[in-house]
Amino acid sequence: MTFTDPPRQVAWRHKDLREGFEVVFIEPRWTVEGATAAIEDGDGFAVQYAIDLSPEWVTRSARVASFGRELHLLADGDGAWHIDGGPAPHLDGIFDVDLESSAFTNAFPVHRLALAVGESAEAPAAWVRFSSLTVERLEQRYTRLPDDAAGRARFDYWSPDLQCELVYDACGLVLDYPGIATRAA
Numbered sequence: 001m002t003f004t005d006p007p008r009q010v011a012w013r014h015k016d017l018r019e020g021f022e023v024v025f026i027e028p029r030w031t032v033e034g035a036t037a038a039i040e041d042g043d044g045f046a047v048q049y050a051i052d053l054s055p056e057w058v059t060r061s062a063r064v065a066s067f068g069r070e071l072h073l074l075a076d077g078d079g080a081w082h083i084d085g086g087p088a089p090h091l092d093g094i095f096d097v098d099l100e101s102s103a104f105t106n107a108f109p110v111h112r113l114a115l116a117v118g119e120s121a122e123a124p125a126a127w128v129r130f131s132s133l134t135v136e137r138l139e140q141r142y143t144r145l146p147d148d149a150a151g152r153a154r155f156d157y158w159s160p161d162l163q164c165e166l167v168y169d170a171c172g173l174v175l176d177y178p179g180i181a182t183r184a185a
Contacts, residue, residue, distance in 0.1 A: 012104070048065045061073060120143035
């Protein structure tokens with residue numbers, strides 16, 4: 001599966017689980033900057049992030065900040081990670097960062113894996129919780145489904161806490177993340 005180049009700016013409306021917006025700016029040299037501001041369980045939050053990707057959509061580094069707190073992740077591209085300068089062996093073998101506050105980061109494994117219809121792959125991620133800026137290993141699996149009637153790519157997404165169908169646009173960016181977000185622009 002081949003996706004077209006992403007636009008320079010995209011946005012999602014977060015709904016159901018949280019109410020708010022995420023806006024992402026994509027630089028031509030594989031740097032992504034974004035922010036999410038939302039309300040979840042009656043509490044407001046804001047998260048800013050900058051992620052550097054390889055041309056193969058493998059995470060190289062990520063900086064995540066929220067209200068004076070900041071977290072730095074560095075990946076070597078071969079599955080080894082550092083968090084704030086120290087080794088993070090619990091993330092060994094991971095190629096993607098996944099931000100709890102972001103719909104955008106679900107594009108990384110879809111691009112990187114380039115699954116054909118019917119193929120499935122494990123895609124564990126370095127999952128950053130927005131409330132604590134802690135990083136956990138999140139087991140995930142993506143299974144490529146046939147395109148929908150409009151020709152949009154569909155994937156069955158599985159993690160220990162969630163299973164749903166994700167629909168992507170021609171750029172490989174999620175359009176509908178059930179119960180979490182829909183593409184706004």
